[in-house]
Amino acid sequence: MAKDDDKRLAAGAAVAEVADGMLVGLGTGSTAAFAIAALGRRIAEGLRVEAVATSEATAAAARAVGVVVRDFSTIATLDLTIDGADEIDSRLFAIKGAGGAMLREKAVAAASRRMVVIADGSKRVAAIGAAKVPVEVLPFASASVVAALERLGAAVAVRAGYVTDNGNIIADCHFPAMPDPRALAARIAAIPGALGHGLFLDEVDAAYIAADGNVTRLERDGSSG
Numbered sequence: 001m002a003k004d005d006d007k008r009l010a011a012g013a014a015v016a017e018v019a020d021g022m023l024v025g026l027g028t029g030s031t032a033a034f035a036i037a038a039l040g041r042r043i044a045e046g047l048r049v050e051a052v053a054t055s056e057a058t059a060a061a062a063r064a065v066g067v068v069v070r071d072f073s074t075i076a077t078l079d080l081t082i083d084g085a086d087e088i089d090s091r092l093f094a095i096k097g098a099g100g101a102m103l104r105e106k107a108v109a110a111a112s113r114r115m116v117v118i119a120d121g122s123k124r125v126a127a128i129g130a131a132k133v134p135v136e137v138l139p140f141a142s143a144s145v146v147a148a149l150e151r152l153g154a155a156v157a158v159r160a161g162y163v164t165d166n167g168n169i170i171a172d173c174h175f176p177a178m179p180d181p182r183a184l185a186a187r188i189a190a191i192p193g194a195l196g197h198g199l200f201l202d203e204v205d206a207a208y209i210a211a212d213g214n215v216t217r218l219e220r221d222g223s224s225g
């Protein structure tokens with residue numbers, strides 16, 4: 001089965017969790033796009049929801065299918081966020097941000113009562129670490145932040161010609177030997193000028209992962225279905 005079919009299946013399973021009256025966080029990327037489309041179909045059938053978008057691209061896509069998009073700066077808590085990932089493991093540790101949206105994605109995820117990752121089977125790994133960890137960097141501090149990331153053991157590449165929705169740059173960090181994710185997350189967060197990173201270690205409550213047409217649900221409490 002094609003990867004896009006699996007993305008669509010995982011997205012549909014997550015969107016089935018959306019109930020009338022919810023405030024929903026919408027992720028960014030190709031898998032989240034399937035969730036936005038599925039949500040649009042449910043709205044056309046009568047579902048009443050409002051949403052927060054994790055990127056300008058997602059806001060535009062959501063509005064295009066009839067989703068009311070609210071300003072996150074006025075919102076303290078959301079019901080459910082649905083988002084993609086670049087890697088996810090059975091601890092529900094994820095790496096996100098290949099699309100550059102991880103800073104807004106993490107803020108929205110952290111404000112959500114439940115955060116669900118949707119992915120095709122290629123994203124599921126035994127332990128996160130092969131994917132690059134993107135770091136959003138204040139341009140003013142770019143050289144010093146890159147040097148600090150290199151001291152953590154990363155091969156760092158600044159994403160060429162890319163500016164985030166927040167006006168910052170992205171440093172993609174490849175760790176040939178992935179350190180303990182929690183220690184690494186704390187060290188990156190402690191670098192002045194590093195505004196956010198793509199390690200999601202506490203935000204994900206559940207994941208729908210589709211492979212060859214079968215959807216598996218993983219929950220943070222260890223249950224699955």
Ligand SMILES: O=C[C@H](O)[C@H](O)[C@H](O)COP(=O)(O)O
Pocket residue numbers: 027028029030031032083084085086096097098099100101102105
């Ligand atoms: O910044 C982008 C996001 O973290 C995406 O959710 C992530 O990169 C997965 O994207 P995709 O579903 O396109 O593989």
